Amino acid sequence: MKINKSIVSGLIAISVFGAGSLTAFAGYESHFYAPKSEYEAMVKTSGNYYYLAAATDAYNCLGYALGDTNHWVWPWGGSNPTLQQANNYMTSQMYNPYPYSSTPSNVKIIAYGTSTSNITHFSRVADANYSNAKWGGWERLQSLGWDPYSNYVYGSALQKYN
The missing domain is CATH 3.90.1720 (endopeptidase fold (from Nostoc punctiforme))
Structure with missing residues (x-):
């Protein structure tokens, strides 16, 4: 089976971006005082x-x-x-x-x-x-x-x- 490297790179980028977004959102919420x-x-x-x-x-x-x-x-x-x-x-x-x-x-x-x-x-x-x-x-x-x-x-x- 041949793996398309550009698709794999895209999936990795989406995974990293998605995880980063969740972390950023969680951190954003934790900054609030009240x-x-x-x-x-x-x-x-x-x-x-x-x-x-x-x-x-x-x-x-x-x-x-x-x-x-x-x-x-x-x-x-x-x-x-x-x-x-x-x-x-x-x-x-x-x-x-x-x-x-x-x-x-x-x-x-x-x-x-x-x-x-x-x-x-x-x-x-x-x-x-x-x-x-x-x-x-x-x-x-x-x-x-x-x-x-x-x-x-x-x-x-x-x-x-x-």
């Missing part, structure tokens, strides 16, 4: 979060959005700012505030809140389709879209900064 149900409650669309970096209390969403992964940045102490307070702070950091829209225009950071009286979160725009954010003391995650969060904790996108 139960999956907690992440699912945070987003509008099930599964709209992709692992980027490990959970840590070294920095938070605003620190990450500003490019600082060494400090927890929340100048309002233990409370959440109003939209005006967030805008004042971001202006002091040389970012210009604009009302939120999904239209790209050199956007760098997005602020989220359950209302204009309760800004809860910031993300960094990755590109026209994705946003990256540090979820409190949890992981740094990527989401499809600029307004991925449910009202469970973070709320809707309310402001963009460039």
Whole structure:
């Protein structure tokens, strides 16, 4: 019986790739800090979060959005700012505030809140389709879209900064 070497090579490649994928998926799931149900409650669309970096209390969403992964940045102490307070702070950091829209225009950071009286979160725009954010003391995650969060904790996108 003659064995076709290209078919055997293809089967080996499929086996290795398949095993690698299963391992990667299992490892990916093991990186998460909290139960999956907690992440699912945070987003509008099930599964709209992709692992980027490990959970840590070294920095938070605003620190990450500003490019600082060494400090927890929340100048309002233990409370959440109003939209005006967030805008004042971001202006002091040389970012210009604009009302939120999904239209790209050199956007760098997005602020989220359950209302204009309760800004809860910031993300960094990755590109026209994705946003990256540090979820409190949890992981740094990527989401499809600029307004991925449910009202469970973070709320809707309310402001963009460039």
